[in-house]
Amino acid sequence: MGRRGCESSSRREKEVNQEGTIIAKMKACKVCHYLTAESMCPNCKSTNLSTSYTGIVVILPGRSKREDPRLSSYVASRLNIDKPGKYALKVR
Numbered sequence: 896m897g898r899r900g901c902e903s904s905s906r907r908e909k910e911v912n913q914e915g916t917i918i919a920k921m922k923a924c925k926v927c928h929y930l931t932a933e934s935m936c937p938n939c940k941s942t943n944l945s946t947s948y949t950g951i952v953v954i955l956p957g958r959s960k961r962e963d964p965r966l967s968s969y970v971a972s973r974l975n976i977d978k979p980g981k982y983a984l985k986v987r
């Protein structure tokens with residue numbers, strides 16, 4: 896009984912770790928803060944990427960794809976983000 900409980904809890908930890916690994920592989924662009932798993936930023940084509948960053952912000956697309964997120968999102972306007980996507984708050 897006790898053992899079975901242990902097994903299920905360790906399995907759950909594994910799932911959390913897998914998610915953590917995906918995020919850890921992401922690199923933040925030093926220019927526009929865009930988060931990517933590629934070696935080049937798809938947003939501004941910079942290769943100046945950093946694995947050292949804190950905070951993640953996700954900017955969702957507006958009602959129309961061409962809508963500037965800065966118009967509807969306070970966070971996007973503060974960070975001056977004009978395209979939806981995942982961004983790092985601070986890049987070192």
Ligand SMILES: [Zn+2]
Pocket residue numbers: 924925926927928929936937938939940941
């Ligand atoms: Zn960039």
